[in-house]
Amino acid sequence: xxxxxxxxxxxxxxxxxxxxxxxxxxxxxxxxxxxxxxxxxxxxxxxxxxxxxxxxxxxxxxxxxxxxxxxxxxxxxxxxxxxxxxxxxxxxxxxxxxxxxxxxxxxxxxxxxxxxxxxxxxxxxxxxxxxxxxxxxxxxxxxxxxxxxxxxxxxxxxxxxxxxxxxxxxxxxxxxxxxxxxxxxxxxxxxxxxxxxxxxxxxxxxxxxxxxxxxxxxxxxxxxxxxxxxxxxxxxxxxxxxxxxxxxxxxx
Amino acid sequence: xxxxxxxxxxxxxxxxxxxxxxxxxxxxxxxxxxxxxxxxxxxxxxxxxxxxxxxxxxxxxxxxxxxxxxxxxxxxxxxxxxxxxxxxxxxxxxxxxxxxxxxxxxxxxxxxxxxxxxxxxxxxxxxxxxxxxxxxxxxxxxxxxxxxxxxxxxxxxxxxxxxxxxxxxxxxxxxxxxxxxxx
Numbered sequence: 032x033x034x035x036x037x038x039x040x041x042x043x044x045x046x047x048x049x050x051x052x053x054x055x056x057x058x059x060x061x062x063x064x065x066x067x068x069x070x071x072x073x074x075x076x077x078x079x080x081x082x083x084x085x086x087x088x089x090x091x092x093x094x095x096x097x098x099x100x101x102x103x104x105x106x107x108x109x110x111x112x113x114x115x116x117x118x119x120x121x122x123x124x125x126x127x128x129x130x131x132x133x134x135x136x137x138x139x140x141x142x143x144x145x146x147x148x149x150x151x152x153x154x155x156x157x158x159x160x161x162x163x164x165x166x167x168x169x170x171x172x173x174x175x176x177x178x179x180x181x182x183x184x185x186x187x188x189x190x191x192x193x194x195x196x197x198x199x200x201x202x203x204x205x206x207x208x209x210x211x212x213x214x215x216x217x218x219x220x221x222x223x224x225x226x227x228x229x230x231x232x233x234x235x236x237x238x239x240x241x242x243x244x245x246x247x248x249x250x251x252x253x254x255x256x257x258x259x260x261x262x263x264x265x266x267x268x269x270x271x272x273x274x275x276x277x278x279x280x281x282x283x
Numbered sequence: 284x285x286x287x288x289x290x291x292x293x294x295x296x297x298x299x300x301x302x303x304x305x306x307x308x309x310x311x312x313x314x315x316x317x318x319x320x321x322x323x324x325x326x327x328x329x330x331x332x333x334x335x336x337x338x339x340x341x342x343x344x345x346x347x348x349x350x351x352x353x354x355x356x357x358x359x360x361x362x363x364x365x366x367x368x369x370x371x372x373x374x375x376x377x378x379x380x381x382x383x384x385x386x387x388x389x390x391x392x393x394x395x396x397x398x399x400x401x402x403x404x405x406x407x408x409x410x411x412x413x414x415x416x417x418x419x420x421x422x423x424x425x426x427x428x429x430x431x432x433x434x435x436x437x438x439x440x441x442x443x444x445x446x447x448x449x450x451x452x453x454x455x456x457x458x459x460x461x462x463x464x465x466x
Contacts, residue, residue, distance in 0.1 A: 047303050047304070049304040049306075049307060049308055050302075050303050050304050050308075052304065052307070052308040052309060053297070053298060053302075053304050053308050054308065054311070054314040054317065054318065063313065063314055063317050064316075064317065065316035065317050065319075065320045066317075066320065067317055069314075069317055069318075069321070071314075071317065071318050071321055071322075072321045075321050075322060075324075075325040076325065078325060078329075079325055079328050079329055079332070082329050082332065082333070082337075083332055086332075086333065086337035086338075086341065087332060087336050087337045087340070090337065090340050090341055090344060093340065093343070093344050093347075094344075095344075095347065095348055095351055097344075101344075104337070104341055105341060105344065105345060108338070108341045108342075108345070109345075127338070128330060128333050128334035128338055129330070131333055131338060132326060132329050132330045132333050132334075135329060135333065136325065136326060136329050152318075152322075154309065155308075155309050155318055156309045156310070157309070157314060157315045157318035157319055157322070158318055158319075158322050161319050161322055161323070162322075162326075165326075219309065223307075223309060
């Protein structure tokens with residue numbers, strides 16, 4: 032694995048690209064119980080602070096002509112609201128706070144993770160899997176509550192020839208249960224890969240001859256990662272909307 | 284990245300004795316309960332903040348702005364209609380004023396014409412009177428002059444006849460002079 036301490040050319044070149052993802056207690060050196068405040072706690076709470084600042088503090092003046100920060104809040108609101116309304120229709124608007132929570136949390140956590148020396152909470156499966164599972168369970172429960180057994184019509188492709196339908200049903204079923212896996216791994220994988228690559232490039236900077244290239248590469252990767260931070264939040268949110276649409280209108 | 288080995292009890296199955304990660308820290312299940320616990324708290328807090336405070340507030344702001352814009356547009360429509368009305372009124376007033384001015388001008392012209400006519404008639408009468416008077420005076424003067432001429436002519440003729448050695452016959456001379464002057 033990439034985490035093996037690779038020692039090359041003597042002892043100068045040491046890579047620890049995965050060390051940035053280690054969970055540490057904030058206070059003391061003890062073990063990590065479920066309640067221990069850790070660096071995860073710190074950066075999750077900073078995400079709360081970021082969301083709070085972005086959406087609550089910036090709109091505290093309730094200006095008719097918005098300030099810059101208020102514009103950002105309104106833009107985020109309109110962006111997600113429109114996405115949800117476009118995909119799920121009017122019935123989907125009810126779940127707007129839920130979708131908005133997911134989007135704001137992921138986007139803030141991603142961008143906080145772009146700060147040097149920070150801990151990127153969204154690079155952990157322990158964070159993205161619960162997020163994806165929550166979406167999966169909500170959508171499944173909602174689908175059955177709203178549509179009853181008709182929700183199973185999602186797997187029964189009525190537009191296909193009769194002979195193909197059982198086969199398609201199996202494929203649909205598998206793809207349905209793969210959703211939370213792909214949903215969570217996509218986000219964590221993208222964020223983790225970018226951060227690890229930056230760390231690897233940073234390790235190369237120890238060699239004087241390559242360091243300019245390394246710095247350039249880090250800069251380029253950083254730009255890409257900024258993009259990825261937003262796009263992955265967007266993708267996660269839009270997929271949530273799509274899954275929600277399946278629960279609300281299960282017919283193909 | 285500690286260079287010194289750290290104590291054994293801190294090191295779990297995920298971190299080696301130098302504080303570096305063993306494998307992917309993402310797959311360290313020892314940390315999952317901790318991460319999930321804090322994540323749930325975070326999500327609940329964010330959800331509450333958004334659904335109780337932020338989203339209603341932003342919705343209110345957007346609605347208020349929409350309302351303001353709609354009102355402003357309506358007001359603008361109103362003002363525009365008023366402006367059109369005012370322009371119409373202005374044009375009407377202008378046309379009225381123009382007509383009034385024309386009427387007044389025509390009236391004035393007619394009045395002046397009447398005055399003028401009257402004055403011309405009066406002047407004509409005066410002129411006629413003056414002319415008649417003058418004619419009379421001229422006739423008088425002419426008559427006076429004829430008489431004087433006849434007297435002078437008669438006297439002159441009488442003188443001439445006397446000087447030429449004749450005898451002045453007053454009647455003959457008078458007749459002759461009359462006959463000459465009449466011609």
